[in-house]
Amino acid sequence: MASHLGGLSGAPVVRVESLVRRFGPRTILDGLSLDIDKGEFVALLGRSGSGKSTLLRALADLDDKVSGSGRLKTPDKKSVVFQDARLLPWKRVLENVVLGLDLPDAAERGRVALEEVGLSGRENAWPVELSGGEQQRVALARSLVRDPE
Numbered sequence: 001m002a003s004h005l006g007g008l009s010g011a012p013v014v015r016v017e018s019l020v021r022r023f024g025p026r027t028i029l030d031g032l033s034l035d036i037d038k039g040e041f042v043a044l045l046g047r048s049g050s051g052k053s054t055l056l057r058a059l060a061d062l063d064d065k066v067s068g069s070g071r072l073k074t075p076d077k078k079s080v081v082f083q084d085a086r087l088l089p090w091k092r093v094l095e096n097v098v099l100g101l102d103l104p105d106a107a108e109r110g111r112v113a114l115e116e117v118g119l120s121g122r123e124n125a126w127p128v129e130l131s132g133g134e135q136q137r138v139a140l141a142r143s144l145v146r147d148p149e
Contacts, residue, residue, distance in 0.1 A: 013038045014059060021054050021066050028054050029066075053083075085135035087127040094123035097141045106145075113141035 012035035021029040028051040036042055044052040057063040087096045097110040114120055117137040127135055 010037075012036055013040075016055075016059070019055075019058065019066060021051070021058065021063070029058075082139065085127075085132075085139040087135055087138055089127050091127075092123065093119065093125045093127070093130070093138055096127065096138055097145055099142065101145060109145050110141070113145040114138075116144060117141045 014034070014036040016032055016034040019029050019032040020027070028049075032051075032055065044055065046052050054063065058066045088099070091099065093114065094107065094110050097113055098106040101109070103109065111120075111123060114123060117140050119134060119137055119141065122130070122134070127138070130138065
């Protein structure tokens, strides 16, 4: 299966060429090719087990078993927002957002990211105090604070 989601920005930010991923005898991705240009919005649609999460794990360099003649070109600065928020319940919202970010301005960057996702003023809340949607937005802020490409 090949798809080029062409844009006007020149070289793609993400390029997948002939990607193959097998789980035992079952082939999930078979020769997948895809280009994604800067600023493009892409949605992966398909039934359960069709390889959507497998492709995302490959793009995030979280799957070292991608094989075949496949090549991946992805930005050096990338970040992943998982299906579940994966917040640490013993850390407040701002601490969850800046987790692992070792920069002098980490707290300020975290506050800006929380503002971007509509959670200003919730920096000191515990994850259990947030709705499911708010928890997911904290996870998004945690991704954005790293300034991914």
